[in-house]
Amino acid sequence: MVMKMKRDKVFKYIESHFEEHLSRLQELVRQPSISAENRGVRECAELVRRYLKDLGCSDARLVETSGNPVVYGYYDAGAEKTIIVYFMYDTQPVDEPGWTVPPLEGRIVEMEPFGKCLVARGAINTKGELGAFINACESIKAAGEKIPINMIFVAEGEEELGSRHLPEFINKYLNKLKEADAVFFPTADQDQKGKVQMSLGVKGIVYFELELDGKTWGYGPTEFDIHGSNKAWVDSPAWRMIQALSTFTTKDGNKVLVEGFSDNVLPPNKEDLELIEKLEKTFDEETIKEEMKVKRFMNDVHGKEALLKYLYSPTLNINGIWGGYIGPGTKTVLPYKITVKVDVRLVPNMTVEEVIPKIRKHLDKHGFKEIKIRELEEGYGWAKTSIKEPAAQAILKTYREFGYEPEIWPHMAGSAPFCMFNREPLNLPFVMGGLGHGARAHAPNEYIVVGEGGPTGGLITLEKSYVAILDNLSKML
Amino acid sequence: MVMKMKRDKVFKYIESHFEEHLSRLQELVRQPSISAENRGVRECAELVRRYLKDLGCSDARLVETSGNPVVYGYYDAGAEKTIIVYFMYDTQPVDEPGWTVPPLEGRIVEMEPFGKCLVARGAINTKGELGAFINACESIKAAGEKIPINMIFVAEGEEELGSRHLPEFINKYLNKLKEADAVFFPTADQDQKGKVQMSLGVKGIVYFELELDGKTWGYGPTEFDIHGSNKAWVDSPAWRMIQALSTFTTKDGNKVLVEGFSDNVLPPNKEDLELIEKLEKTFDEETIKEEMKVKRFMNDVHGKEALLKYLYSPTLNINGIWGGYIGPGTKTVLPYKITVKVDVRLVPNMTVEEVIPKIRKHLDKHGFKEIKIRELEEGYGWAKTSIKEPAAQAILKTYREFGYEPEIWPHMAGSAPFCMFNREPLNLPFVMGGLGHGARAHAPNEYIVVGEGGPTGGLITLEKSYVAILDNLSKML
Numbered sequence: 001m002v003m004k005m006k007r008d009k010v011f012k013y014i015e016s017h018f019e020e021h022l023s024r025l026q027e028l029v030r031q032p033s034i035s036a037e038n039r040g041v042r043e044c045a046e047l048v049r050r051y052l053k054d055l056g057c058s059d060a061r062l063v064e065t066s067g068n069p070v071v072y073g074y075y076d077a078g079a080e081k082t083i084i085v086y087f088m089y090d091t092q093p094v095d096e097p098g099w100t101v102p103p104l105e106g107r108i109v110e111m112e113p114f115g116k117c118l119v120a121r122g123a124i125n126t127k128g129e130l131g132a133f134i135n136a137c138e139s140i141k142a143a144g145e146k147i148p149i150n151m152i153f154v155a156e157g158e159e160e161l162g163s164r165h166l167p168e169f170i171n172k173y174l175n176k177l178k179e180a181d182a183v184f185f186p187t188a189d190q191d192q193k194g195k196v197q198m199s200l201g202v203k204g205i206v207y208f209e210l211e212l213d214g215k216t217w218g219y220g221p222t223e224f225d226i227h228g229s230n231k232a233w234v235d236s237p238a239w240r241m242i243q244a245l246s247t248f249t250t251k252d253g254n255k256v257l258v259e260g261f262s263d264n265v266l267p268p269n270k271e272d273l274e275l276i277e278k279l280e281k282t283f284d285e286e287t288i289k290e291e292m293k294v295k296r297f298m299n300d301v302h303g304k305e306a307l308l309k310y311l312y313s314p315t316l317n318i319n320g321i322w323g324g325y326i327g328p329g330t331k332t333v334l335p336y337k338i339t340v341k342v343d344v345r346l347v348p349n350m351t352v353e354e355v356i357p358k359i360r361k362h363l364d365k366h367g368f369k370e371i372k373i374r375e376l377e378e379g380y381g382w383a384k385t386s387i388k389e390p391a392a393q394a395i396l397k398t399y400r401e402f403g404y405e406p407e408i409w410p411h412m413a414g415s416a417p418f419c420m421f422n423r424e425p426l427n428l429p430f431v432m433g434g435l436g437h438g439a440r441a442h443a444p445n446e447y448i449v450v451g452e453g454g455p456t457g458g459l460i461t462l463e464k465s466y467v468a469i470l471d472n473l474s475k476m477l
Numbered sequence: 478m479v480m481k482m483k484r485d486k487v488f489k490y491i492e493s494h495f496e497e498h499l500s501r502l503q504e505l506v507r508q509p510s511i512s513a514e515n516r517g518v519r520e521c522a523e524l525v526r527r528y529l530k531d532l533g534c535s536d537a538r539l540v541e542t543s544g545n546p547v548v549y550g551y552y553d554a555g556a557e558k559t560i561i562v563y564f565m566y567d568t569q570p571v572d573e574p575g576w577t578v579p580p581l582e583g584r585i586v587e588m589e590p591f592g593k594c595l596v597a598r599g600a601i602n603t604k605g606e607l608g609a610f611i612n613a614c615e616s617i618k619a620a621g622e623k624i625p626i627n628m629i630f631v632a633e634g635e636e637e638l639g640s641r642h643l644p645e646f647i648n649k650y651l652n653k654l655k656e657a658d659a660v661f662f663p664t665a666d667q668d669q670k671g672k673v674q675m676s677l678g679v680k681g682i683v684y685f686e687l688e689l690d691g692k693t694w695g696y697g698p699t700e701f702d703i704h705g706s707n708k709a710w711v712d713s714p715a716w717r718m719i720q721a722l723s724t725f726t727t728k729d730g731n732k733v734l735v736e737g738f739s740d741n742v743l744p745p746n747k748e749d750l751e752l753i754e755k756l757e758k759t760f761d762e763e764t765i766k767e768e769m770k771v772k773r774f775m776n777d778v779h780g781k782e783a784l785l786k787y788l789y790s791p792t793l794n795i796n797g798i799w800g801g802y803i804g805p806g807t808k809t810v811l812p813y814k815i816t817v818k819v820d821v822r823l824v825p826n827m828t829v830e831e832v833i834p835k836i837r838k839h840l841d842k843h844g845f846k847e848i849k850i851r852e853l854e855e856g857y858g859w860a861k862t863s864i865k866e867p868a869a870q871a872i873l874k875t876y877r878e879f880g881y882e883p884e885i886w887p888h889m890a891g892s893a894p895f896c897m898f899n900r901e902p903l904n905l906p907f908v909m910g911g912l913g914h915g916a917r918a919h920a921p922n923e924y925i926v927v928g929e930g931g932p933t934g935g936l937i938t939l940e941k942s943y944v945a946i947l948d949n950l951s952k953m954l
Contacts, residue, residue: 036806231794239730246723253716324797329513
């Protein structure tokens with residue numbers, strides 16, 4: 001029995017409750033939940049739990065893990081089909097320079113050409129979408145309609161830390177989660193010109209620190225930075241680390257020289273190649289570069305070549321590096337320690353387990369046994385869903401109903417812990433989608449468009465698209 | 478006419494005024510004067526000016542420069558001979574971790590085996606000595622004796638910034654400064670076991686930053702850190718800088734590979750070699766290493782070989798490096814900029830002027846034209862005074878009067894702007910000295926010993942030694 005929903009009624013309700021709905025997004029971004037700093041995380045979890053409770057979930061609770069709690073909720077729609085709705089309620093830190101508004105204030109800013117935008121940490125990654133999805137669900141009910149599908153809500157608070165304790169939750173709730181037919185992650189997938197980008201997967205990630213200090217090395221200062229003039233007879237952990245790092249890449253910093261780094265990398269499969277043929281036609285690299293303020297891609301690649309690089313290359317990225325005196329002016333010290341934050345992105349068929357041993361072997365082979373590797377995350381693998389999956393077809397149908405022919409990406413270069421649902425033990429199709437736009441995740445002035453009338457959907461369109469996705473999933477799964 | 482001073486009377490006065498004298502040191506360290514941060518600098522200059530005025534200087538004023546003021550004072554003793562007393566009143570920042578006391582509090586701490594120590598920023602570098610010297614001068618007068626030599630005080634507030642505006646002052650006061658027969662810098666030159674280390678010179682220094690950002694490069698993110706997953710198709714200024722830096726040294730970080738870097742380096746002269754022969758006999762490398770918490774020197778050198786390395790090698794030192802996310806936990810960004818603070822120490826006969834062009838040429842030659850060099854200091858040259866100079870003999874005599882046979886160093890590896898007095902246009906012999914001990918300049922828990930009874934002199938001994946130095950200079954110049 002598939003329930004018929006009168007979408008028009010719901011859409012009208014959404015249109016007439018814009019201000020209230022926007023308030024929920026502001027409430028969410030005003031509640032800090034910076035998992036890297038353990039700031040406001042539990043308070044934010046409580047806020048999300050309250051939303052689920054208020055929505056009418058028969059069960060809505062914080063499930064403790066060894067780290068931050070997972071907010072679990074079950075909405076029993078009395079429907080045949082069930083989806084897991086995946087949320088993340090944590091965000092990146094707000095320490096980076098360049099913010100033109102207080103990052104936790106929830107300020108609404110007029111931005112050309114979009115109109116009204118919410119500019120805040122988490123606006124697009126992903127409190128905006130979380131709030132919009134809750135609004136959408138509430139609107140279905142408030143308009144007198146029925147939510148057409150059962151929903152298992154899983155909101156995790158450690159996405160930005162690599163979802164390290166999500167498996168604990170999954171194992172605990174395995175039987176319940178197995179009731180699901182698919183997993184849906186509400187996103188906002190229009191680019192800044194309004195084009196819809198549909199993504200069918202993600203890369204995996206391993207994140208670690210490399211560190212060298214004089215104590216471990218046996219050379220150089222061991223406990224504190226000493227006077228810089230001693231470089232004449234004391235070794236420098238900083239120079240030594242530079243030498244070690246330099247062995248990892250070619251001179252342009254682009255080719256990874258770790259032995260066997262790409263051994264398990266597969267070429268794109270047949271479906272991927274077909275998707276890329278199509279994708280190439282609409283791929284708007286200038287817009288992508290403009291969003292990032294990047295003048296040109298590495299090696300000046302364009303078009304299909306750029307796409308293949310982006311999607312099928314594993315990466316070895318320096319996220320941060322520091323040591324010694326980093327304040328203004330001059331201070332002459334010989335630093336006793338230097339630290340580098342590195343992440344590796346995994347493409348099919350690389351595994352999490354192979355990364356650290358290869359990095360260790362590389363360091364040892366080049367004579368840098370004294371450099372420590374500190375894993376900051378458990379890491380997780382890549383994930384992919386075929387476009388042929390009914391769940392993916394439901395997303396596609398939704399976009400077409402709204403008049404968009406999406407640009408389909410076989411996967412994206414970013415990472416999310418979708419493999420935890422997509423592969424063993426659940427093996428569920430994992431899809432994401434939504435009609436809206438935002439950008440600058442992990443960067444200053446992160447935003448989500450909330451006003452309508454610009455080239456992209458605003459909050460109203462985003463919520464309508466979620467309603468339609470739920471409706472289509474209920475019919476097509 | 479040489480005036481006879483009754484030292485005993487002065488020494489008794491010093492012994493009975495310890496607490497008051499210590500208060501002056503505390504007052505000095507409590508007044509921040511962090512030139513790199515422009516914190517408290519002018520207030521500290523005013524404090525020093527007041528000391529000079531109270532001492533009886535006929536002229537005591539702040540002389541403005543393009544940077545921080547120089548505190549100038551003239552004490553007319555009606556004597557035949559005149560010295561310039563060089564002070565610095567600025568200090569390093571206090572941002573480094575590891576302080577066990579508030580660095581600006583002026584706390585007195587019992588430290589084994591020294592006894593009472595003042596632990597504070599500037600304690601040994603060099604507010605402790607500045608305060609002690611003023612105390613010594615006042616004590617001569619308070620004991621009813623006459624200061625035996627005319628003194629031109631020059632207290633600069635930019636020593637930690639490379640004394641960049643001191644030449645402005647020197648040019649302005651050139652005629653007055655030319656009245657001097659020598660320059661004296663009050664220091665505290667016992668090591669932690671009490672051995673006296675007499676140093677006859679300093680290395681020069683050039684301090685600069687290397688920086689690479691995507692805007693200058695034309696590759697990579699240009700305005701802010703972007704999402705780390707973009708490393709797959711966007712260049713990384715961080716990796717690129719690593720590659721550039723790696724060309725500067727051998728794999729151990731110890732041999733500088735800049736073309737012509739050591740071309741002007743002279744071998745030690747005859748006097749230096751004689752001094753080093755003697756020095757080697759008392760050179761206590763274990764104590765030096767213990768003070769720095771360094772297990773071994775580079776290449777495991779010892780004795781004379783270590784001394785030659787320390788004194789006659791120019792250095793290329795990384796003082797600090799930073800870029801991207803340097804907070805706790807994980808944040809995945811591709812940094813748009815990376816900065817490195819570097820200093821070069823100059824030994825005879827290197828010049829300030831040769832350094833930056835050689836660094837620039839090195840970068841260009843290796844294909845790193847996009848890396849910017851930002852000079853943070855004007856830089857200054859090395860300086861040396863012969864042991865045969867009467868001023869040096871006066872210091873030596875003082876140490877012997879107190880029962881110490883000093884270990885004589887041809888120069889030290891540190892830098893100070895002595896060349897501005899020692900070479901053109903003044904060409905004055907420059908000496909330093911004093912019987913006391915402190916350590917951890919530019920490091921946490923910087924201290925000066927103030928109590929007596931340990932292996933080193935405390936504040937009383939230090940002040941007595943300054944009295945004797947003035948007395949000996951007045952007789953021997």
